[in-house]
Every structure is written in C-alpha cells, then in structure tokens.
Amino acid sequence: MSRTEVLSRTEVLSRTEVLSRRRLLGTAGATGLVLGAAGAAVGYAARPAEATPLTSLGADQVMFHGKHQPGILQGLQARGHVVAFDLAAGAGRKEAAALLRRWSETARRLMAGEAAQQDDTDVARDSGPSALTITFGFGHSFFARTGLEKQRPVALDPLPDFSSDQLDKARSNGDLWVQIGANDALVAFHALRAIQKDAGNAARVRWQMNGFNRSPGATSHPMTARNLMGQMDGTRNPKPTESDFDARIFVPESGSKDPAWMAGGSYAVVRRIRMLLDDWEQLSVKEQEDVIGRRKSDGAPLSGGTETTEMDLEKTDKAGNLVVPINAHARITRPDQNGGAAMLRRPFSYHDGIDTDGVPDAGLLFICWQADPLRGFVTVQRKLDRGDALSKYIRHEASGLFAVPGGAAEGGYVGQGLLEG
C-alpha cells in the first residue's frame, strides 16, 4: 500500500478550521515554545512569572468562534466526555439563555488555555489547551420546556425504533448536550467540571459518558483510526475537500426546512454501542473480515486494493460467491447504496470496566454529524437493521439526537439566535 494514497480522517480534518497556536506563532512546533501574555498563562493570576513552555500536544489550540462549532471538524481527540443536562424545574428560556452564555464564555476561555471565570479548580493548570473543544446542542425536550416549540427543528423528531435497540432511556436524549474533547485527560476533566459548575441551579446532569481515541504520536502510520474490535473505522467518512461535504454535514444559510437559528449548524446522533467482544474475538480473522467486508490488517476492501480503493460489489470468487458478502457491514453502509446518505462519524471508544463474569463494558461512543438525520443516520441504520452481519456483535444501549447550532460570533454565545430570536 502506498502511503500517499492514504489520508487519515484525522489528518484531513485537522487541516480545516483548526488554528494551532504553534502555527499562529509561526513555529514548526517541536518543544520549548515560550508563550507570552497571550498564552496559556492568562487567567491564572498566581501562576509563576515565567511563561510555561508548551510542547506540541499541549500547545494545540482550536478556535471557539467561527462558522461552525469546534467539535465537528476537529480531528479525533485522545479523551472525550459527553454529558446531557435537563433544565431544572422552574428554569425556562431566560435561564437557558444565561446558561448558554456562561457555557460559551467558559468554552472560549478554556479552549484558549485560560482559567475558568471563577473558582477554577486548577486541574488543567500548567497544561496547554491540548486541542480542547467544547460543543453544545439542544435536544427535542428542550423546546417545550422553554416555550420555543415553534423553533424546534423537524429534524429533532424522535428517531425510529430499530429492532436491535436495547436503549436505556435514563442514558438517552436530554434537554441539552455537551461534547468535550482534548488530547489530555486532565484538560478534558477540568472542562467537564467547569461546564457542570456553570450549570448551577439552571440544569442538572442527566447522563454522562467518557471515551478515548489513540494518543497523538502513538502512530504516524497514515491510517484511519481503529476501534476496540481492532477494525479500522471511518474509511469512507466524507472529507472536507469533497464538493458536497458542507451540504451533507451542515445546515445551509437558507433554502432548507430548518429554522434560521440552525444555519451553519449540524445534527448529532449519539449512540452508545456496546461491542460484544467475547463473541467477536472468537471469530477467526477471516470470519471477522467477512462480517466487515474489509481486510482487518489495512482496511482494504475484500475485493482488493488498498484502504481507499473502491469496493467492487459484484466481484465473485471461483465458486461464484460474492467476495464482499451480501450482509457485510461496509457494503450496507456505502453511501452509493443508500441514496447518497452520508454522515461524518467522529466517535470515541469507551471502556467502563468489567461487568459480571468478566465481560468488558466497552464499545463505541458513536457520534455522527449530518445536515439531516433522516437522510444520514436513519437511512443507514434502517438498512443495517435489516441484515447487517455486524449486528450480532454489537448492541445499541443508549441514544441521543441533538441540534447543534452554528458557531458563536465574537461577543455572542452558542444558541443566541434561538434564545433571543
């Protein structure tokens, strides 16, 4: 496989809309970069006078303000938290607006490596922002609770039931949703606590989950990420360089059925997908490859080539059998087999220890982004539901659907167009 043929999702995404502080300061960004007043030291009044030298991982900074919120196009981060809140009894539109304003200011500060507005816990002290992103969304139930039903997007209508669902409602949906990602676990935890503290009396945590991806630098092999089944995951993700990328992932400025406040936004489908690893790992590599339709070693289609080679859906072996089985996961999920349905998958793996009998509570915090969940996630999931070979080895345990507005303008906050519209 030629390395130039392969562009990992992380690489592609990290080239877009990401402002690295290293790049800002015009250095190639190895080690020893000393930051001045604009650096990570801002806000920590008691920090020693010397500036903190940040190495490349810590120095990576993603901009909070922009057309889109930051946790969609940013490359996969090593650590993630997702958390849903419900508004407290008595809290309405006014309290929600104040909360989103607080949250946005916290996100802006922490993503710049600054301390929180008040009572910073110091957990991220000494660290750079480490590519921290904080991203906010609204669930279906938010709109009735705030008297904003008329602003509720049709796209937030509840997802259909799928036969393979075993959903825990207590860990599904919610009024508000926050996605946090960073390449350092303490930076991510620090942000989670700050977001929770900001909620104050306005909202309380409904559910919260943790996830992870590979650490930057663990490999420089130009391959797509692997999941806890050992499979490469994300090969067919749409790429920002593709001409229809924006139309598939983001709500346009006009001409869609979405409310105006969703311009530049996207819809996130969040699924906690348990992997039944004990069953999966009993399969041979050949059997696993037939389930997926791709080679495990390098992600190439079973019909041949490299990871990025088009899958030959009609290719047969000498016995006349399809080389890529009819129920292979990668066959069923191909956009050209689903009316062009596409979503940007940007997951975290999760592992919450071990259940009874030594079974790992582990799998994928599947998060996908699309302009229209009915044309993205629902279309593909309906088809998977009817005959995906992978379905025997996974279980959807929780589900959320959230409207994630466009990014905040300078001085503004996320959701302002909704809450002050």
Add this chain to the structure above:
Amino acid sequence: MSRTEVLSRTEVLSRTEVLSRRRLLGTAGATGLVLGAAGAAVGYAARPAEATPLTSLGADQVMFHGKHQPGILQGLQARGHVVAFDLAAGAGRKEAAALLRRWSETARRLMAGEAAQQDDTDVARDSGPSALTITFGFGHSFFARTGLEKQRPVALDPLPDFSSDQLDKARSNGDLWVQIGANDALVAFHALRAIQKDAGNAARVRWQMNGFNRSPGATSHPMTARNLMGQMDGTRNPKPTESDFDARIFVPESGSKDPAWMAGGSYAVVRRIRMLLDDWEQLSVKEQEDVIGRRKSDGAPLSGGTETTEMDLEKTDKAGNLVVPINAHARITRPDQNGGAAMLRRPFSYHDGIDTDGVPDAGLLFICWQADPLRGFVTVQRKLDRGDALSKYIRHEASGLFAVPGGAAEGGYVGQGLLEG
C-alpha cells in the same frame, strides 16, 4: 521559582531503567523513525511490507526483563488499568505457574510492540508500544489456594482497619493483580484484553479499574503531576538518585525477613480513593492550601520557597499560629515525621462518570510501592487516620495489598522463584 530547582517525578523516573527505542537507535526521536525487523512490526504477519514510522510517544519502549518489574520506576503513563484475578476452582500451583508463564510472555511481547502470542485482537496494530508496562503481583489469598502458605510474606498480612475506610470487599484484594500502563489508551486496552484472554480457565476477573494521567507533551513545565483536586501530588516522592531509595522501595537480595523469591521485588498498596469534589471545590484556595499545607499554584510549602524547599514546620505568623496547620496533609505525611517511612507513590487518577445527583465518581487510584508496607503505607495512613485535614474530602473505597516479585530473567517468568521454588 527557578525551573532548575524543580525536577518532576516523571523526569526523574524516566531516566532510570527505561530503555527508549529512540535512544536505542541513537536518534533524538522526533518523527519519521522507520523501524526494521526488530521494531513494532514483528508478529503482525499480515502487516503491510513497509515499516511503520513511529513518532516519539509511540516509540517509547520499556524493557520487560530486568532486576525489577517495569511498572514501578517507569514515569507516570497517560492511561492505566488495574485488574485483580482469583484462581478458578480447581486451579492450583501448576495452573498458576502456567498462567504466569503465559502472562510474562505476553507482557514481553506487547511491551516490545509485538502482537500477542495467539488471536491478537489488532487493537494496538499500527501503534508503537507507547511506554507500555505490565506488572504482576500476588495477594494474600493466593498462597493458601496454591499450597504455598510457607512462602507467603509476613508483609502480606492484612492491612489494619482505618476509621475512614468504607471498603467494598468485592473491589478489594484478590489472588493475583496486574497493573497495566501506557501512553496510548488503545495500547493499554489491548494489553488488558490479552491478559484477560491468557487467564483462560485458570483465573477469572475479580475487579478491574481504569485510570489516567496527563498526556506526555500536554505540559513541559517541570512540575509534579496534579490530581483531580488540582493539587500537585508527589512532591516528596523518594527519588532513585537518593542513597536510601532502593532500601525503601525494594526487597533486598538478602538480610530481610522476606522469602527469597521476593528479592528485587516490592509491595504495592492499591487504594481507590474517592475525592468528594463537590465539597472540596466549595473551599476557597486559601482553605484548600491550609488543608494540604502547600500552595496550590506551585506546590511550595506554606512556610515559603519553592516546591522543593524544605517545609518549616515551626514557622508561625504574627498571631503566633503555625503557618503550616498542625493537621495539614503535607505535614503529617512527611517522612521525617514518620520515622523515615517512605513509599513511592505512582498513582493514576480515575473518573468513572457521574453518580446520582451529578456527583462525579472520581478520585485517585492510589498505588504506592515500598519494601515494607508496615513501615511505608501503614505508618503514614495510621497517622493520617488520627487527624488529617484532607480526610473530610476523600473516602477510601477499595484496598489491595500485593507482593510484586522482582523482574523476570531472560527466558524466565515473573514469580518463577515462588512457583518453582
């Protein structure tokens, strides 16, 4: 504070006994290093022919063989798992010996960046070993189950009860204990699954916990690690450069009351210490500093100086009050206040999501190493139990004590001296 005065624990430890593959190959270790047959590609037969270029984080390799096991002196890793096993009914000394042989071979292979012996899950494929360490220990109950009571160290006698304990027995102790650490979460998970698979019918998981530390490169500030209270943690850790370090941490070759098979070994005390963060974060920084006895910003004693300045225990303010309060945590835990008791703390933070009412299930997977738990952990914990200001803000929820033998010789396995002695 002058940077030259401060040596972080991680820095100190990573200079000892750690063989970085980058160093082996004589490069400064940025990116683009291409490994040959001795590199991480060994064992993955189906891996593409091109060698995998590893960046610095992935390329770090710790040696499995040596005088001590690898997870004691190695610097803090970004991700960790601890897991305890109980021998299965009917399994005895013979099965335990075979298991330790399998485990040692798996540890040797994975720490070298190779695939597992059989049925590798491919989860760590494409990654370097990322400073992976796998370390094995024996609990008190192991010895009766294997007919080896006469070989059981006195040091494994159960820890005394402490008044602040609220221990969950199901998550405490166990016949066998494995500590896994790596700077990449998928590499660590991969190792955990391989270790669990190796257990086969010989042992089953009793409990398992996950933890984390800061990612390499998130900061290059030469400070000690912080914990989830935002405190620097580990300032007074003994350092391998100190003349009595080995005597405090490791069982000597001879002259101790320990059995011969523990030569070069150490005793690990493992405590799951929940942090009551909601209470802690309601304190002002001044109140937190009085609880700890050190400045939160830089870890300096409240009596003045820098992180490494000796604490002045007698210093008083104008009103005649002790500057370092009498019940301050850092005062009570000072070795010179505890008959020289010293242990090497090498913890992970943990965060397992959120309990009811939004309370985080988070704190410290406290792991400390010492030649004698009675002179190390027990001495200090007894004193803390009588009047540590920090005790209001933490809760010990699980506890383990394990005998961790010395490292395996080439061709040997961990615990061979016990199991074939």
